[in-house]
Amino acid sequence: MLLIKCPWCGERAETEFSYGGEAGIKRPLEPDKLTDEEWADYLFNRSNPKGAHHELWNHAGGCRRWFEAERDTVTYRIAVTREL
């Protein structure tokens, strides 16, 4: 089980957290101006890297706040967590 450091609560067991997927995906400000391909890319496509992954977690069983983490998707080691 992963030990995840919530930026507010400190290190807690993985089971207290829920996963939020890739971080840094911004909803387009003017969706009407996008092509279908651009909208599909925002909606569905993900970088899904093998290695360092920039992602979101939620401390669902604790302070219920979202934060960012840099985690390696092969070793599962979390390099850093930070406030959003």
Add this chain to the structure above:
Amino acid sequence: MKKYSALSLVRNALGHNRHWQPAWRKPAPKQEYDVVVVGGGGHGLATAYYLAKEHGIRNVAVLEKGWVGGGNTGRNTTIVRSNYLWTEASLLYEKSMQLWEGLSQELNYNVMFSQRGVYNLGHNLQDMRDIERRVSANRLNGIDAEVVGPAEISKAIPLLDTSASARYPVLGASLQRRAGVARHDAVAWGFARAADALGVDIIEQCEVTGIRRNGGRVVGVETTRGNVVANKVAVVVAGHASVLAEMAGMRLPIESHPLQAFVSEPLKPALDTVVMSGAVHGYISQSDKGELVIGAGIDAYNGYGQRGSFQTIEHTMEAIVALFPSFSRVRMLRQWGGIVDVCPDACPIISKTPVDGLYFNCGWGTGGFKATPGSGWAFAHTIARDQPHELNAPFSLQRFVSGALIDEHGAAAVAH
């Protein structure tokens, strides 16, 4: 290829089994192929086999970074069924089911396909409504399916706790009698041997490190054993589709997750069918060796580590022990993880790509094994004709742009 038969068994036994041929050759990669299939799992080998057999394309290489069937083909729980909800998915999986039914004869290799039936349990009113709907949809598509009640389930699966006081009460189940299990390794080996006999080069220990393109068209691959020129490149790399897509400058609607399975110590025959419960994230069958084969749900986070988390093991075992209280003292022998490529609609991609001559078959999520022959069959058609078969046309990459998704989260049975 020497044909396997009862006679060949006897003859080789008399020769102290010293004269068996290797099931496939170990060729070095040639400079150039008509089609390079990336990925030597069941799907890739089936693709190569049907390319050679159905379309006469025999100048084909299958490049495998490890060994044949060492990825998800050898890591699943071997369940085969075709009871999906939507017509598009049902027809694709049913095509596969029909191929399974003749596969051992077709390949001259015993894939130990055993149609012992699959029960999908319903534990509450909504489960039962979904089961009724799915069974009706299956029957409209000509796929065998029935709804069975607790009395019949209890008779067929005596060890399952169907009592009123059960932690997860069993209100009923869907049953597909033609569904069952197959020997996963044998499927890879059988396709490898049959493809090899038709002239396909199966090249193990050969990792693809780049996809070479020239003006929007694929021209070959870079590998750890040198560059290979190819007219067409077909990528079937469950777990690593996004990694290969990046080599071709593409992004996919896929996230890779660890999925775990377990086998127990061997027991005497105790369970002669397959029991699945989507609601509690557990599915179980008993192998011919007597081991209980148990599958879990996926881990929530993206991962390529081929291992999963402890809480998922605990969660699955809780469910299995609640369903089958008499298994509580059975010891687990092995545990492992595979990496599943999950699409937003829990359906695969078997598709052309924006790069000419480059094809992708991926995104099978937790349910790729059952589709092995049908997936290869449809993918081979797509590659040979440069257009999809009507069975896999709905499973194009384009569906994520058009919005015509095929939502199979319910019938996928494993929570994504």
